[in-house]
Amino acid sequence: MSHTILLVQPGPMPHTRTYSDYESVNECMEGVCKIYEEHLKKRNPNTPTITYDISQLFDFVDRLTDLSCLVYQKSTNTYAPYNKDWIKEKIYDLLRRAASGRNELSQDK
DSSP: OOOEEEEEEEESGGGGOOEEEESSHHHHHHHHHHHHHHHHHHOOTTTTSSSOOOOHHHHHHHHSSSSEEEEEEEETTTTEEEEEEHHHHHHHHHHHHHHHHHHHHHOOO
16 A cells, blocks of 8 residues: 555646545556546546446547656655556556456356
8 A cells, every 4th residue: 555646637738737646556546547437428428338448548548748646655755756658557457457356256156
């Protein structure tokens, strides 16, 4: 559990900058997915179910003007910065684990 700060700048104007903080890197990656899901809901308000694949999520991440994380490092009592590529890698790991968990659950039945 490493406190993580997500820094987001969706557009070119500095006033679009926001941040949010999470108790862990995984929670932060879930937060990035939720940001994309909210984006999809706004673009498709009459669609009852939102679906997407990881390549669409990664395209969204790449189109953001800036996206980065600051992850707390207990050993040095500092925050280490991470870029979009690192975030995409962590999202991939998170979704892969979630998918394998679902597969294990469906095999148990």
